[in-house]
Amino acid sequence: MYLFSARDIVKRFSNHLALDKVTVNVPEGSVYGLLGPNGAGKTTLLRIINMITAPDTGSLYYSGRPLRQADIVEIGYLPEERGLYKKMKVGEQALYLAQLKGMSKSDAMKRLKYWFEKFEIQAWWDKKVEELSKGMQQKVQFVTTIIHNPRLLIFDEPFSGFDPINTRLLKKEILELRKNGATIIFSTHDMGSVEELCDYITLIDRSKTILEGDIHEIRHSYKSNIYELGFNTDPLGVINKQNGNFEIVERHTAGTTQYVKIRVKAGFTGNDLLKKIVPEIEITSFNEVIPRMNEIFIKVVEAQNKK
Amino acid sequence: MNKTGLIISREYLTRVRKKSFIIITILGPLLFAAFLILPTWIAQMEDQSITRIAVVETSAYGDPLPDSLQFFRGVIPDRENLKFDYLTSMGLEEMLKTYEATDYDGILYLPQSLISAGNRTVVEFYYRKLPSVSVESYISGSLENYLFNNKLVVQNVPASLIQSLETNVSLNRINWENWPEMVEDATDLKRGLGFVVGLLIYFFIFFFGAQIMRGVLEEKTSRIVEVIVSSVTPFQLMLGKIIGIGLTGLTQFLVWLILTFGITAVAQQFIMPNPADVTTEQIAPTSIMEDNALQQVPEHPGISNNSASGMMSGIFRQLGQINIAYVIIAFVFYFLGGYLLYGSLFAAIGAASDNDTDTQQFMLPITIPLILGMFVMINASMNPSSQLAIIFSMIPFTSPIVMMARIPFDIPFIEVLVSAVILILTFMGTTWMAGKIYRTGILMYGKKVTYGELWKWIRYKA
CATH class of the missing domain: 3.40.190.10 (Periplasmic binding protein-like II)
Incomplete structure (x- = not known):
């Protein structure tokens, strides 16, 4: 069941096509990554999902029916370019933003108290935003994004500008939110966080979707039969004896251990490789190499650019 | 509370709570009085040595x-x-x-x-x-x-002949309409009042319009705007801001009005001559007139130039001839109308700009009609029924200022009505247009916007 779907979205600005028939289906309870190079159209898509801008053509569905303006109260949005009223007090501002999302004042107060305590920022309640550091402001912004318990959370480049501590906090909270039933869409350049957090991804390049699906399936589909083995002695002689069925693609040494990545020719498996090597030499580790999202990203985008 | 209401109350409360607002609101009438008294005072100071x-x-x-x-x-x-x-x-x-x-x-x-x-x-x-x-x-x-x-x-x-050669003639204006009842003429007071309220509207539009522009710019540069428009529509945000700031202006006006009436009442207590003075005053000029063979104009109570108290009591008496409630209602209407008209344009400028310097290129088309309106207003207070005054009190970009100078005079109500309807229709049009510019502009950064671009934004579909 999809919580949110955008189908065949087209958005044209005066001199360029920002989105060209992009379709995104976000399953309920998942973390959905929106990837793509700068200027690919990610922010435009996120703004369309938030109903800040309207698509030229295409349709949006929420909970299985067309998206309505009233659904906005179930969405929480943290834009890439985020800010707060500088002259306003933190608490007052958080309360205001929560009420704009349709919360009653007393509910908003209760929830804010909980989150301010959780993030240990109660002491800032009466401070003006301009007195806060950037990291502090980010915490406040995050709280105001999730305060109304949204079913759908949208983060645009959430980790950009966050220090490692806040990044870790944010990742933890994102996973916690999902555990509590929220669905999360976020756009990012940080492929590490994609592998860590995402269940599904869509890769957009030059206004078009070029890759999409379950992140594990995608990574497995880009496997190229490579295994990494660890040895305590030099394995070269043994491997080179195998009639070219197993090819060394990369090797490096860490301490006394040598790691070798070996590509297994078509028709052979990891087991075949082990059978050949185990009798000859001691193996300390063995695992299949699953491509990193980073490699897949670069590979796919570059292939697209060549077209 | 609905969302537009929330925005209005935030815009209103953050401004009304500011120290500068409180100071100006309380000291405003005093400053205004000082502004009127100071030039005379300075002129008197001139020749001390x-x-x-x-x-x-x-x-x-x-x-x-x-x-x-x-x-x-x-x-x-x-x-x-x-x-x-x-x-x-x-x-x-x-x-x-x-x-x-x-x-x-x-x-x-x-x-x-x-x-x-x-x-x-x-x-x-x-x-x-x-x-x-x-x-x-x-x-x-x-x-x-x-x-x-x-x-x-x-x-x-x-x-003896030389002394009687020179005769100063000034017109005694008597409203024909009221004849044979002799009503004291209050034209000078009406002129003064029209001028002051016209000027007030001019300043209010500029002052509060600029506040809208700065408010929009603040939301844009602090980047809060994208968070807000993910909760409300851009149009709600723009309207909320315009209304909130407008209420700030009305609050200020109301406080000024109350303070002015209060100060006037107090001043009246001190300056208004007691009944005994009034009788001698009314008798004195009459007796002089009777002696004067050249005096032909029927006598009526007029402003006595002999003393300040006489002048003040004259003003208070003449005020009775002006429909103050009508002037106040008209002021509130034309202030709101002019403010909404220009306010939406100011909001559009703020949205189309990245910083204060950017706003200047769009300010000119707004400033020119406002200043023109003020010049015509000065003319209209001198001659409220002139062709020029009538035309400019119909054009919605100048009518709030010019019409205010005409309101204290008994101009045909139909003219006020037509001017009001045109104003309402126009501000609805400009608000709609500004909303379109605003919607696109607030999310547009780092780009010098041209008039051609604004036109494109207006034609974008929602």
Whole structure:
């Protein structure tokens, strides 16, 4: 069941096509990554999902029916370019933003108290935003994004500008939110966080979707039969004896251990490789190499650019 | 509370709680009074030090003359801060050499040939300290007066006739409509009132319009705007801001109104003459008039120029002739109408700009009609039924200012109605148009926007 779907979205600005028939289906309870190079159209898509801008053509569905303006109260949005009223007090501002999302004042107060305590920022309640550091402001912004318990959370480049501590906090909270039933869409350049957090991804390049699906399936589909083995002695002689069925693609040494990545020719498996090597030499580790999202990203985008 | 209401209350409360707002609101009427009183006060301060002028009168040969032979002795009477010494022993040349030795501020040189001067002549004035305009005109006026009379004397016109030659005529304006009832004319007061409220609207539109622009710009530069428009529509945000700031302006106006009435009431207590004074005052001018054979205009109570209290009581009496409630209602309407019209444009400018300097290129088309409106308003307060005043009180970009100058006069209600309807229709149009620019502009950064681009934004579909 999809919580949110955008189908065949087209958005044209005066001199360029920002989105060209992009379709995104976000399953309920998942973390959905929106990837793509700068200027690919990610922010435009996120703004369309938030109903800040309207698509030229295409349709949006929420909970299985067309998206309505009233659904906005179930969405929480943290834009890439985020800010707060500088002259306003933190608490007052958080309360205001929560009420704009349709919360009653007393509910908003209760929830804010909980989150301010959780993030240990109660002491800032009466401070003006301009007195806060950037990291502090980010915490406040995050709280105001999730305060109304949204079913759908949208983060645009959430980790950009966050220090490692806040990044870790944010990742933890994102996973916690999902555990509590929220669905999360976020756009990012940080492929590490994609592998860590995402269940599904869509890769957009030059206004078009070029890759999409379950992140594990995608990574497995880009496997190229490579295994990494660890040895305590030099394995070269043994491997080179195998009639070219197993090819060394990369090797490096860490301490006394040598790691070798070996590509297994078509028709052979990891087991075949082990059978050949185990009798000859001691193996300390063995695992299949699953491509990193980073490699897949670069590979796919570059292939697209060549077209 | 609905979302637009929330935005309005935030915009309103953050502004009303500001120290600067509280200070201006409370001190406003006082500042305004100071603004009116200060120029007179400063003008009075001007001649605190005494100016001493030596008058050198010489014969046709340039020789000094004794008292008995001087024509001009005493012709220019001394004033409090202006003293004249008529010299008897020194010619001009000699006197001019005493620059170091004497401390006269100036030397007025009057050769006796001046007495027979034609229509135009020039008198030399040597100054140490530049004479003020009022001193200059006082001297030349006194001389003119003397020479004029002297010419008549030479023609054997009797002195008694000369005194009655000059007659000052001022019009006594009586509203025909009320005849035969004689109603005291309040035109000057109406002019003054129209001018002041017109000016007030001009300042309010500029002041609060600029606040809208800065508010939009603040939301844009602090990047909060994208968070807000993910909760409300851009149009709600724009409208909420315009209304919230407008309420701030109304609050300020209301407080000013109450304070002004309060101050006036207090002033009335002190300045309003007691009944005994009023009777003597009304009798006094009448008796003088009766003596005067030339007086033909029927008597009516008028502003007595004799005393400040007389003038104030005149103003209070005349105020009774102006429909104050109507003026206030019209003021609120035209303030709101003009404010909404220009406010939406100011909001659009803020949205299309990245910083204060960017706004300037779009300010001109807004500033020009406003300033034009003010100039026409000055004209309209002088002549409220002129073609010019009527036309500009219909054009919605100038009507809020110009019509206010006409409102205190009894202009046809239909004109007010037509002007009001045009204003309402126009601000609905500009708000709609501004909303389109605003919607696109608030999310547009780092791009110098042109008028062509604004036009494109207006035509984007929602």
